[in-house]
Amino acid sequence: MKDNKLTILTNGFIKENPVLVLVLGTCPTLAVSTQAINGLGMGLSTTVVLIFSNIFISSLKRVIPDKVRIPCYIVVIATFVTIVQLLLKAYFPDLDRALGIYIPLIVVNCIILGRAEMFANKNSVVDSALDGVGMGIGFTLALTAMACVRELIGSGSLFGISLTAHLIDPMAIFVLAPGGFFTFGVMIALVNKITRGKVRDKQKQGCAGCAQAAACGQAEEGGCQS
Amino acid sequence: MREATMIIMAAVLGNNFVLVKFLGICPFLGVSKKLDSAMGMSIAVVFVMVMSTAATWPIQNLLLEPNGIGYMQTIVFILVIAALVQLVEIAMKKFVPALHRGLGVYLPLITTNCAVLGVCVLNIDEGYGFAQSLLNSFGAGVGFLIAMFLFAGVRGRIESNDYPESFKGIASTLIAASILSLSFMGFAGMIDGIFGM
Numbered sequence: 001m002k003d004n005k006l007t008i009l010t011n012g013f014i015k016e017n018p019v020l021v022l023v024l025g026t027c028p029t030l031a032v033s034t035q036a037i038n039g040l041g042m043g044l045s046t047t048v049v050l051i052f053s054n055i056f057i058s059s060l061k062r063v064i065p066d067k068v069r070i071p072c073y074i075v076v077i078a079t080f081v082t083i084v085q086l087l088l089k090a091y092f093p094d095l096d097r098a099l100g101i102y103i104p105l106i107v108v109n110c111i112i113l114g115r116a117e118m119f120a121n122k123n124s125v126v127d128s129a130l131d132g133v134g135m136g137i138g139f140t141l142a143l144t145a146m147a148c149v150r151e152l153i154g155s156g157s158l159f160g161i162s163l164t165a166h167l168i169d170p171m172a173i174f175v176l177a178p179g180g181f182f183t184f185g186v187m188i189a190l191v192n193k194i195t196r197g198k199v200r201d202k203q204k205q206g207c208a209g210c211a212q213a214a215a216c217g218q219a220e221e222g223g224c225q226s
Numbered sequence: 227m228r229e230a231t232m233i234i235m236a237a238v239l240g241n242n243f244v245l246v247k248f249l250g251i252c253p254f255l256g257v258s259k260k261l262d263s264a265m266g267m268s269i270a271v272v273f274v275m276v277m278s279t280a281a282t283w284p285i286q287n288l289l290l291e292p293n294g295i296g297y298m299q300t301i302v303f304i305l306v307i308a309a310l311v312q313l314v315e316i317a318m319k320k321f322v323p324a325l326h327r328g329l330g331v332y333l334p335l336i337t338t339n340c341a342v343l344g345v346c347v348l349n350i351d352e353g354y355g356f357a358q359s360l361l362n363s364f365g366a367g368v369g370f371l372i373a374m375f376l377f378a379g380v381r382g383r384i385e386s387n388d389y390p391e392s393f394k395g396i397a398s399t400l401i402a403a404s405i406l407s408l409s410f411m412g413f414a415g416m417i418d419g420i421f422g423m
Contacts, residue, residue, distance in 0.1 A: 023396055026255065027340050031248035070337075071308055078301040086297060104300045104347050108340040110252055177246050178408040185393075185400030193392040 008127055012134030018111045019142035020191045025111040028102050029143055030180040036159045039147030040140065041095040042102065045088065047136025049080045050112050051129060056080075058120040058128035073116045074107065081106045111139060142187075150174045150183050230361055232417065233354075237365025239413035243341050244373040245403070246410060250341030254374060255399055257332075264378040265371075270332040272367030275345050277314065278307045279363040282346040283356055303346050308337045341370060377406060 018024045025046075032042040056076050057064075064072045085103050088096040096103065106112065115135055120128040151157055154174030156164035164170070173179050243249045250271070257267045282303050290296050315333045318326040336342060345366045349359035380402050389398055 023255075026251040027248050030251060071305070074304055074308060075301065078304050082297060082300050085300065101344060101347055101351065104303075105249075105340045105344055107300055107304050108338045108343050110338065113338060173408075176411065177248065178404045178411065180248065181400050181404035181407055185397045185404060188395075188400065189390075189392040189397035192395070192397060 005127070005130060009130045009134045012131070012136070012138035013141065014138070016135075017138040017142055017191075018114075018135050019139055019146075020188060022114075023188070024114055025109045025139065026184070028105065028109060029146065030177075030184060032099055032102055033143055033147040033150055033180060033183070034154070034175045035098070035151050036144055036147045038095070038098050039143040041088075041092070042099055043136070043140025043143040045084050045099075045103065046106055046109060046111065046139055047133070048084055049077065049106055050115065050136045050139075051132035052080045053077045053112055054115060054120040054128040054132035055125055057116045058123060058125045061121055069121070070113075070117075073113060077112050077116070078107045111135060146183055146187060149187075150179060154179060229358075233358055233361045234365040234368075235420070236417050237362050238369040238372065239410065240417040242369040242373055242410050242413075243344070243366045244370055245407040246414075247344075249344040250339050250370055253335065253339055254370075254377065254403070255396065257335075258374055258378045258381055261375075261378045261382070263332075264374040266328055267332045267335070268367075268371035268374045270329040270336055271339065271341065271370050272364065273329075274307075274311060274314070274333070274336045275342055275363045275367040275370075276360060278310055278342055278346055279349055279359050281306050281310055283349060283359045286350050299347065299350070304343055307342055307346070311337045341366065373406070373410075377403065380406060 012018060014021075016022060019026075019029050028042055028046070032038045053073070053076050057073055060072075060076075081104060084106070085096075088099075088103060115131060119131045123131070148158060151159075152163070153171050154176075155172070156162060156168060156170040171179075174183065237243075241247060244251065244254045253267055253271075258264045285302060285306060286296070286299060290298055290302065311333055315326070315330060318330065318333075345363050349362055352362075354362055381399065384398055384402055393401070
């Protein structure tokens with residue numbers, strides 16, 4: 001039993017990493033990973049929302065009628081996002097400015113709705129909380145790792161501390177939009193290489209690996225056509 | 227007129243929602259495999275973006291702000307968008323079944339598309355007026371459409387090529403998106419150049 005709980009917790013770290021394996025939440029991943037500190041801040045904000053929404057949705061799973069569950073989940077998630085948003089504004093105004101619009105957009109982050117629909121909805125409160133912690137840490141790790149790569153190559157620094165001492169010109173393209181797509185692509189290829197394609201098969205599972213499955217009516221009707 | 231053109235041009239090219247601002251990446255990667263489904267999705271996005279801006283802008287400026295509850299923005303916006311999409315779907319099914327057959331599949335997906343909530347929040351953050359907001363949303367939607375259209379074409383080509391095993395699947399798609407995004411960066415200076423900003 002203890003093993004089981006541990007598996008739930010560590011699943012999100014690497015084996016089912018939400019960003020690199022399940023390819024969920026790509027928008028914030030690409031957008032805020034320009035600086036390591038932003039990646040870390042975004043990761044932790046999302047983790048907080050994920051843990052609390054998982055706990056709430058799991059404890060309300062008997063109360064929420066099945067037909068209107070998605071709107072109910074969205075209200076729960078939006079409430080926690082607003083709380084996080086106000087806390088960041090009050091205590092970390094710099095981070096709030098750097099993340100900008102991506103803070104309110106945590107609401108529509110596929111990871112949170114996806115975990116609500118695929119996990120919290122079916123499991124006990126403790127398991128859901130652990131799942132939230134695990135997935136959140138996995139998201140934070142992936143985001144921070146990607147942000148480190150982009151910041152190091154793109155501006156020659158790490159967590160805002162200059163490492164190259166301006167001796168080498170950084171490749172600014174890496175902190176811009178194309179660099180984001182490129183770094184993400186290479187990181188996923190690296191994961192594929194290390195796991196010898198096991199991960200890619202998971203991505204091909206159809207609706208289970210689809211970021212939009214939670215909101216998509218097609219899932220119950222035998223998958224989408226594309 | 228000049229301002230209107232500028233807002234639209236900036237939203238379509240310079241600040242392209244998908245390729246520059248990273249909003250709506252999920253459908254961009256997910257639905258761009260086939261050209262016709264990519265177009266269906268994009269047209270539905272343009273439609274919902276303009277509609278939800280028309281609904282959320284008055285709510286923020288006439289209801290939330292005067293009552294000092296501007297911080298309720300996130301909750302109210304997402305609920306309004308979700309309800310609106312549902313209503314549009316029901317109305318479309320009843321009155322224009324032909325259109326519903328084409329776009330109906332994509333409508334539920336759009337509720338959780340971050341580009342829609344994103345454009346509504348951005349319009350408020352930028353302090354746009356009502357007409358400017360509508361133009362900006364329209365431009366953002368068209369920008370999404372162009373990105374989807376181009377990318378659906380590119381993806382058709384990738385599939386038939388030979389590249390390293392590790393890059394098969396989503397990795398090669400992202401690298402292709404990177405190159406497409408690179409080309410859109412060229413538009414960044416163009417808007418400023420044309421309008422002499």
